Amino acid sequence: MSAALPLALDPYLRDWLDLLLRVLHVIAAIAWIGTSFYFVLLDQSLRPVEKAEDAADGVAGELWEVHGGGFYRVQKYRVAPPRLPDHLAWFKWEAYATWLSGFGLLIVLYYLEASATLIDPRVADLEPWQAAASSIALLAAAWVAYDVLCRLLARSDWALGVAVLALTAVAAWASSELFAPRAAWLQVGAMLGTIMAANVFFVIIPAHRELIRAKEAGREPDPAAGIRGKQRSVHNNYLTLPVLLTMLAGHFAFLVTRDRAWLILVALMVLAASVRLFYNLRHGGRTIWAIPVAAAVAVVALAVALDEDEPSSGAPDPALAARGATVFASAGCGGCHTLAAADASGNVGPSLDALRPSASRVQGVVTAGKGAMPSFGAKLTGDEIAAVAAYVSSVAGR
Numbered sequence: 330m331s332a333a334l335p336l337a338l339d340p341y342l343r344d345w346l347d348l349l350l351r352v353l354h355v356i357a358a359i360a361w362i363g364t365s366f367y368f369v370l371l372d373q374s375l376r377p378v379e380k381a382e383d384a385a386d387g388v389a390g391e392l393w394e395v396h397g398g399g400f401y402r403v404q405k406y407r408v409a410p411p412r413l414p415d416h417l418a419w420f421k422w423e424a425y426a427t428w429l430s431g432f433g434l435l436i437v438l439y440y441l442e443a444s445a446t447l448i449d450p451r452v453a454d455l456e457p458w459q460a461a462a463s464s465i466a467l468l469a470a471a472w473v474a475y476d477v478l479c480r481l482l483a484r485s486d487w488a489l490g491v492a493v494l495a496l497t498a499v500a501a502w503a504s505s506e507l508f509a510p511r512a513a514w515l516q517v518g519a520m521l522g523t524i525m526a527a528n529v530f531f532v533i534i535p536a537h538r539e540l541i542r543a544k545e546a547g548r549e550p551d552p553a554a555g556i557r558g559k560q561r562s563v564h565n566n567y568l569t570l571p572v573l574l575t576m577l578a579g580h581f582a583f584l585v586t587r588d589r590a591w592l593i594l595v596a597l598m599v600l601a602a603s604v605r606l607f608y609n610l611r612h613g614g615r616t617i618w619a620i621p622v623a624a625a626v627a628v629v630a631l632a633v634a635l636d637e638d639e640p641s642s643g644a645p646d647p648a649l650a651a652r653g654a655t656v657f658a659s660a661g662c663g664g665c666h667t668l669a670a671a672d673a674s675g676n677v678g679p680s681l682d683a684l685r686p687s688a689s690r691v692q693g694v695v696t697a698g699k700g701a702m703p704s705f706g707a708k709l710t711g712d713e714i715a716a717v718a719a720y721v722s723s724v725a726g727r
């Protein structure tokens with residue numbers, strides 16, 4: 330196959346698909362994550378039943394709630410109620426819609442535009458079809474590896490937690506070796522999101538179906554199916570914030586373009602999961618303030634450590650900056666930006682004279698793009714980007 334996939338979309342159509350899929354993705358994800366937060370809160374907050382006959386019916390616990398102008402009393406059965414109700418609410422389409430719209434976005438923005446978004450020749454010089462196939466294969470591999478770990482380590486939540494963290498770190502590292510910096514982060518989010526959706530599709534919903542089949546056949550349902558579904562449901566709850574954070578942070582060039590950005594990603598995901606741990610314990614009656622405090626300290630420590638990691642802001646190499654002036658002109662930066670030294674007065678993006686960005690800031694945004702600014706990661710070499718960064722940072726505001 331040649332440089333571009335044969336199916337390249339018309340840019341106008343692509344923009345509409347991007348908009349509609351993105352809106353659907355965000356809305357479905359809000360519904361899904363909200364449901365996950367709510368049901369885990371409910372499970373953690375259940376109190377012993379008040380009425381003896383409810384307990385005799387197999388009710389394990391209940392929660393009184395007040396919301397939207399009224400009182401609710403929600404009861405959870407240990408396995409299943411004595412008689413199946415006529416109407417039963419299911420929760421699955423928010424998960425499926427989130428995954429389908431997310432995969433649609435991957436196709437529209439990353440697979441059909443692989444040369445511009447998914448591939449960075451300085452990371453790995455892949456053909457577009459190779460990059461798209463690797464991305465899809467990694468999504469499937471993430472689920473298979475996770476599912477095998479869950480079966481092998483079913484007995485120990487701690488061992489499984491450590492194994493899933495290791496799997497995430499491998500995924501983050503592998504993505505960073507294959508894809509452009511920003512795509513690499515989104516790929517990790519997509520892999521964890523795939524695990525979550527597959528948990529619903531392959532484990533949780535089948536477990537619910539099994540409970541219902543058993544009741545209908547007059548058998549006593551095997552609690553093991555429900556317990557397996559519950560375990561995956563709790564995993565999904567812990568994955569919500571790390572995935573959300575990956576999807577959002579992937580848009581920030583100052584993080585994704587760093588050396589060893591994959592390690593930063595793993596650290597941020599652990600911090601995000603710790604927020605879930607805090608709330609889940611709190612809803613179960615144990616408030617451990619040390620968790621969010623430690624997470625906040627860790628974020629500040631990370632910010633400070635990364636700041637010191639920046640190359641020292643000594644005067645840029647004049648020869649490099651001189652070459653950067655040529656790159657600035659040939660890449661068309663001046664069409665969008667004002668920079669007096671280059672006689673440029675574009676006003677699509679911010680004035681570089683007013684912004685006076687550091688070299689590393691220019692390098693980050695030129696490599697990965699930002700908002701309406703296109704990425705130059707695939708169009709310019711690493712040396713050209715370093716040169717234009719040296720040039721802009723040395724002449725801006727003069």
Ligand code: HEC
Pocket residue numbers: 657660661662663664665666677678679681684686690691694695699700701702703705717721
């Ligand atoms: C098509 C128009 C366009 C071109 C071409 C363009 N930029 Fe930008 N640039 C933008 C826009 C729009 C923003 C604001 C992005 C935002 O903050 O969402 C931006 C932001 C920036 C920033 C600030 C980033 C930050 O950290 O806030 C820098 C620095 C920059 N561009 C440098 C460059 C350089 C150097 C080039 C040439 C290699 C270039 N731009 C080419 C439109 C462009």
